[in-house]
Amino acid sequence: MPEGHTIHRLAQDYTARFAGSAPRVTSPQGKFSDAAALLTGTPLTGAEAHGKHLFLAFEASWVHIHLGLFGKVALGDAPAPPPTDTVRLRLATGTSYADLRGPTTCALITDAEKQAVHARLGPDPLREDADPGAAYRRISRSRTTIAALLLDQKVIAGVGNVYRAEVLFRHGVDPYRAGKDVTPAEWDAIWSDLVALMREGVRNNRIDTVRPEHTPEAMGRPPRVDDHGGEVYVYRRTHQPCHLCGETVRTADLAARNLFWCPDCQQN
DNA sequence: TCCTTATGTACAA
């Protein structure tokens, strides 16, 4: 489930399990073997996230991880299970293990290279140092749709397809509206909503966006079953009735990503 | 067993 909340949760979990230890580092799949040999037995001091990028802090360098669409991390208590041949990076101590599979990026980088990654990312609602005004300056000057801008990691870091669909629904915003037509007040509301939603996402390790008064229990609907795990308004609910107005939820292809919205509730 | 799909991104044309 790799949107920003997943990565920040992973940073917390890697830190909790490995900070202060010197894990055995291996790459059963082979693509990270050389770096693993350099790192194994060296101290890991912590982990950090910016948007969908994860950085593991080893004493002398960083491991830069991006899960892409398919990447996953399996964390658990020792003993680690026999490694399968898709494990790109395994950390193991006497008490914990972490297996990384399918990442789009897993690389050893320097401080300067890490700074370059930060420099090309927009503000992250989950970081204390985030400046929402920096995102708004780009949005308010752009003729691109707000739906596309929310997925542009240079504009705002960490929002993915689920949070995009859901935050636009929660604010009644037409996904096709141009960024330059989003008012400062609307952006303030969207940003603070993302901060709250994504913090809850880190806490629960899943995305829930439905307000208490709209939950299945409150609305007398059957409980929702979806394999992404959370309770949502429109994401992947194509052809189903909107929870609020009953209109059919629509989907469209926008810049090679699936867009979901309610044409009735999102006309602003 | 094969095909489709997915919460992502980078690069070529």
Added chain:
DNA sequence: TGTACCTAAGGAC
């Protein structure tokens, strides 16, 4: 805009 890349699950045969 299209395509390539990384993995695993579910459904159609």
